[in-house]
Amino acid sequence: MRPLAVDIDGTLTRTADDVGLDPRVFDALRAYSECAPVVVATGKAFPFPVALCRYLDLPNRVIAENGGVTLCESAGLTRDGDSEAATAVADAYRAAGHGLGWETPDLVNYWRETELAVARDQPLDPLVAIAADHGLDVVDTGYAYHVKAPGVNKGTGLETVATDLGYQPSEFLAIGDSENDAELFERAGESYAVANADETAKAAADTVTEASFADGFLEVIERVSDRSPA
Numbered sequence: 001m002r003p004l005a006v007d008i009d010g011t012l013t014r015t016a017d018d019v020g021l022d023p024r025v026f027d028a029l030r031a032y033s034e035c036a037p038v039v040v041a042t043g044k045a046f047p048f049p050v051a052l053c054r055y056l057d058l059p060n061r062v063i064a065e066n067g068g069v070t071l072c073e074s075a076g077l078t079r080d081g082d083s084e085a086a087t088a089v090a091d092a093y094r095a096a097g098h099g100l101g102w103e104t105p106d107l108v109n110y111w112r113e114t115e116l117a118v119a120r121d122q123p124l125d126p127l128v129a130i131a132a133d134h135g136l137d138v139v140d141t142g143y144a145y146h147v148k149a150p151g152v153n154k155g156t157g158l159e160t161v162a163t164d165l166g167y168q169p170s171e172f173l174a175i176g177d178s179e180n181d182a183e184l185f186e187r188a189g190e191s192y193a194v195a196n197a198d199e200t201a202k203a204a205a206d207t208v209t210e211a212s213f214a215d216g217f218l219e220v221i222e223r224v225s226d227r228s229p230a
Contacts, residue, residue, distance in 0.1 A: 001224060002173040003037040003165065005063070005158055005184060008044065008052065009143050010177035011194055011217050022214030026056055028221050033058050039072075039161050039172075041154045043141050043180050045112040046071070061165070063157035066139065066148050066180050068114030070157045072164040080156065081114025082149045085134040089147050090116050092130045098123055108144065116147040141178045142198055155183030175220050177201055177213075192220045 006012065012025045032038055040049040041063035049062040050071065062071040068081035090100065090109075101119025102108045108117050118127055124145060128138045131147045139146045154176075155169070162169045174181070174188035177197040182204035185191035193205035194216030202208050209216035 001032070001036040002171055002190060003039065003162075003167055004032055005039040005041045005154075005161075005172050005174045005188060006217065007154075007176035007178070007181055007184075008040065008042045008049065009141070010196060010213060011175055012214055015213055016196065021052075025214050025217060028218060029056055029058065032221060037061060037165050037167075039063060039158070041157065041174075041176070041181075041184055043117070043139075043144070043146055043178075045109070045117075047111045061161060063154055063161060065112060065114050066141075066146055067153045067155065067157035067183075068148065070160045072161045075160060075164040078160055079114055080149070080152050080160075082136065083114055085136050085149070086112075086114070086116040086147055089127075089131050089134050089136060092133070093118070093127055096126055096130065098126060114149070114152070117144040118147065120144060139180050141180045143178075146180065153183040154180060155187040158184055158187050173220075173224060175217055176205075177216075192216070 012021050013019050014022045039061040042049050043066045046064040046069045049064050053060050060071050070078045101122040131138050136147050137150045158169045169187040170189040172188040174184045174191045177194050179198055179200040181201050185204040191205045193201040193208045195209050196212035209219045211219045
């Protein structure tokens with residue numbers, strides 16, 4: 001079986017209204033990891049995917065913050081982004097009269113090291129303009145606007161982790177649902193967008209599943225497991 005790179009939100013979660021992890025994915029991920037490496041690839045801050053790995057008893061193989069932070073065995077922890085520019089964008093956005101949109105304390109950004117996440121109910125156009133002034137891009141994941149360094153994404157994170165594991169990125173299977181998964185799909189050798197994915201992700205993926213959210217993830221796992229030798 002191919003090594004697996006999998007997104008969290010919208011891919012391992014239940015529905016659009018219920019963002020909790022579907023518990024059925026727990027055993028599926030653990031079973032897959034017995035056959036091939038599993039890498040958790042997310043836009044969330046670093047502690048979230050690490051905690052997921054910890055409580056599923058999976059090795060710490062993580063791509064966080066849209067490629068800004070990676071963790072794997074021999075390479076250890078790597079960071080690739082511009083935290084100072086991200087902080088400057090946050091300050092300028094607030095100075096322009098806007099907020100980041102999160103509750104206090106802001107646990108979305110509290111542990112974030114290489115980028116900034118802004119709630120999607122906040123004004124996008126001024127955020128894009130301010131980010132550009134600081135040399136940063138804005139990516140809409142469907143859950144937040146992420147202000148990040150150009151050229152840093154889940155695809156570059158996959159290159160780092162794949163090298164550490166002794167694979168080529170093209171040997172990976174990737175599953176996701178959002179614009180920020182497109183670069184991951186482009187580098188993986190086989191890619192699936194779950195049915196609830198945005199149009200950017202669907203266009204970049206090799207295949208779009210019939211089912212949505214965690215059901216789509218499980219559809220892929222069943223498909224690739226069925227074709228594997230017994």
